[in-house]
Amino acid sequence: MTYEKVLTFFKKLPDENPPITDKLVKNGFKQVCDGYILEASQRGIANPSQNWHLITYCEAKIKEGKLNHNYRYTPCGELLVYMAEASKAVDAVTLEGLVEEIITSDQIHNRRFWNNRIKDVCWDKIKLKFNQK
Numbered sequence: 001m002t003y004e005k006v007l008t009f010f011k012k013l014p015d016e017n018p019p020i021t022d023k024l025v026k027n028g029f030k031q032v033c034d035g036y037i038l039e040a041s042q043r044g045i046a047n048p049s050q051n052w053h054l055i056t057y058c059e060a061k062i063k064e065g066k067l068n069h070n071y072r073y074t075p076c077g078e079l080l081v082y083m084a085e086a087s088k089a090v091d092a093v094t095l096e097g098l099v100e101e102i103i104t105s106d107q108i109h110n111r112r113f114w115n116n117r118i119k120d121v122c123w124d125k126i127k128l129k130f131n132q133k
Contacts, residue, residue: 050082
């Protein structure tokens with residue numbers, strides 16, 4: 001799973017969050033400052049989609065000369081949910097259950113905990129999906 005493979009796949013998709021990712025973000029599970037939020041703000045983008053987040057990230061890595069380097073794990077939970085949903089690496093029922101668990105939790109703002117939980121559910125399946133292509 002290289003930056004090139006990831007970029008090529010996701011660049012073909014609409015610049016919007018699909019329904020499950022959208023539900024997660026609109027219910028408050030999202031990065032609130034720094035990182036991609038800061039970069040989007042500097043570009044005049046108020047509510048960047050996870051598609052924008054991923055494409056911008058991959059393009060930056062490719063500019064660093066990492067076109068065919070392996071895409072390393074990202075700790076951003078909403079980005080992993082997006083990647084899993086948009087690529088269909090994780091089935092919708094599993095993702096919906098995970099998002100429901102997060103947004104109904106009284107610990108929704110515990111990003112470290114939820115990012116690890118999302119990683120456990122999604123990351124290996126995302127890698128598998130892209131390593132098959």
